[in-house]
Structure formats: structure tokens, C-alpha cells
Amino acid sequence: MVRSVYYFCKQCNIYLPDSEIENHLKDYPGHILEEVFTDKQRVRLSKLLSFLLRHNPESLDLKLENNGFTTITIDELIKRIKYRHNYDWVNKRTIEALVFLDKKGRFEIINNRIRARYGHSIKNIKIDYNNGNIPDFLYHGTSKDAYLRIKNEGLKAKNRNLVHLTSSIKDALEVGYRHSKHSHRPIILRINVKKALDSGIKIWKAGKNVYVSKFIPPKFIELKTKKNEKN
Ligand SMILES: [Zn+2]
Structure with a gap:
């Protein structure tokens, strides 16, 4: 099985799947790419954050604001994730990469805090959705x-x-x-x-x-x- 890996380009400040690396280096020779996580790790982290931010924040002693954001910063959240769940590879970059790469836009980071954009089973969460272009x-x-x-x-x-x-x-x-x-x-x-x-x-x-x-x-x-x- 192919091990699928995501990278961070320092110069462009973006995250890329390995399928785009060759083209990226062709377009931008000399750019430095750092490994962020494997696809397996990405999926695991995504499931954990969905669980915490949509359904069960108490399991990590988290509190959510009414708009869905954690009351603690991402740095503090990372400390708890590492301690409780043995996700020792999780850091700020992996969280940012997850949010950036998520095809469905499940998560959002503002002011160093994170929330799920939708899918909550927790009561009293109110997300102000941007009522922009909705297809017919x-x-x-x-x-x-x-x-x-x-x-x-x-x-x-x-x-x-x-x-x-x-x-x-x-x-x-x-x-x-x-x-x-x-x-x-x-x-x-x-x-x-x-x-x-x-x-x-x-x-x-x-x-x-x-x-x-x-x-x-x-x-x-x-x-x-x-x-x-x-x-
Ligand atoms: Zn680049």
C-alpha cells in the first residue's frame, strides 16, 4: 500500500498532498517541503476533533462558546490531546494542516481557537452561517x-x-x-x-x-x- 503523506511548503505557507509535490517543485524549484502527517494520521485527528468539537467536549474537559469555539487556545487544546490520547505527533502545524486540507470545511480557526462548522449534537451551539451563494x-x-x-x-x-x-x-x-x-x-x-x-x-x-x-x-x-x- 502506498503511504500517503502531506507536506508544508515553508515559502508558500500552504499544505500539499504528495500527489502535488512534483508539480510544485517543478514550478518552484528550491522550495522546502516539510512532512506534516500521513493520511492515516490526518483521518485519525479529524475524527478526534469531530468527536470533541461536535459531540463530546467534556471527554477532554473542554468548554465550548455558544458559537462553537473552544474557550481555550489551540496550544492548550494540543497539550490536552497529547496527554489524554497519546497523540504525541499532534502540534499546531498538524491542526492547521487538517483545517486547511479538509475538503468539506468541517473546522475553522479564528484567533487561535478552533470550532466545528457544522454537525453538532451538542445543544445551544449557534453558528452564524454566511448566507451567501446557495445553488438552486x-x-x-x-x-x-x-x-x-x-x-x-x-x-x-x-x-x-x-x-x-x-x-x-x-x-x-x-x-x-x-x-x-x-x-x-x-x-x-x-x-x-x-x-x-x-x-x-x-x-x-x-x-x-x-x-x-x-x-x-x-x-x-x-x-x-x-x-x-x-x-
Ligand atoms: Zn512552495
Whole structure:
């Protein structure tokens, strides 16, 4: 198996996967690249931070502000992570790299504090989402069983605080597979965002491809088909 590694370029101040290293050095000969972490470590750290910042901050004696940010600085957080979890390779650079490289924009650092941008099961977390450009259609991956319920009741926030939608059909499919038993093909739902917004439904942008809402009524939900794919 190929060991996938991420690097930091000192001159450019950016993080790069090893697949981009060759081109980067071709474009910028002499730039110095430092190894940050392996993909395995990245995934492990991402899962830990999701757990702490979305679901269970108490497990590391953390407190979160109402806007989701930790009350302690990242430096203090790193000390606790190292002590409690035996993640001795974690440092400020690995945390910054994780946030930078995350394709879904799960985390955010401001003023040396970190938060999860969405996906909280903790009550009383209120993220002010930037209500910028929302595509006309968004997608939601689910199972056949859940679809029968959604058809009648719409998409409702449940254990987590908000319903998750995505602009990426690939991401919707991934979520759908996660929720589908055995090898059943997942269902991809297409949300008519424009109509929903026009009728007063609120949808916010949360991450790069991620959008959230409290409730999407059935009338704005349809199955994604080959026919409507390009609309
Ligand atoms: Zn560079």
C-alpha cells in the first residue's frame, strides 16, 4: 500500500498532498517541503476533533462558546490531546494542516481557537452561517427505508441539530451508502432550493459543499434522476 503523506511548503505557507509535490517543485524549484502527517494520521485527528468539537467536549474537559469555539487556545487544546490520547505527533502545524486540507470545511480557526462548522449534537451551539451563494439545487443521500419516511414528513433535524445538504452528488452518494444496509443502492434526493427559499425556508452554507436547514418540506424534495441531473 502506498503511504500517503502531506507536506508544508515553508515559502508558500500552504499544505500539499504528495500527489502535488512534483508539480510544485517543478514550478518552484528550491522550495522546502516539510512532512506534516500521513493520511492515516490526518483521518485519525479529524475524527478526534469531530468527536470533541461536535459531540463530546467534556471527554477532554473542554468548554465550548455558544458559537462553537473552544474557550481555550489551540496550544492548550494540543497539550490536552497529547496527554489524554497519546497523540504525541499532534502540534499546531498538524491542526492547521487538517483545517486547511479538509475538503468539506468541517473546522475553522479564528484567533487561535478552533470550532466545528457544522454537525453538532451538542445543544445551544449557534453558528452564524454566511448566507451567501446557495445553488438552486442541493442533494441529500439516504437509504430506501428513510426515503419512505422523508417522502411523507420531509427532511427534519433529528439527533443532530440540523439537516445536512450538499452541492456535491458524490458526497451525497457517500452519505447514502453509509446509511444504507448491505449493498442496497442509496437514494439521492434533490432539493429544489430556489423554491424552498422563495417560500421562506431557511438554508445556510456551513462548509465548502455543505448546507444546513432545520426543515425541508416534502414538496421541495424529489428523487434525483438522470433526467433532472443537469437542471
Ligand atoms: Zn512552495
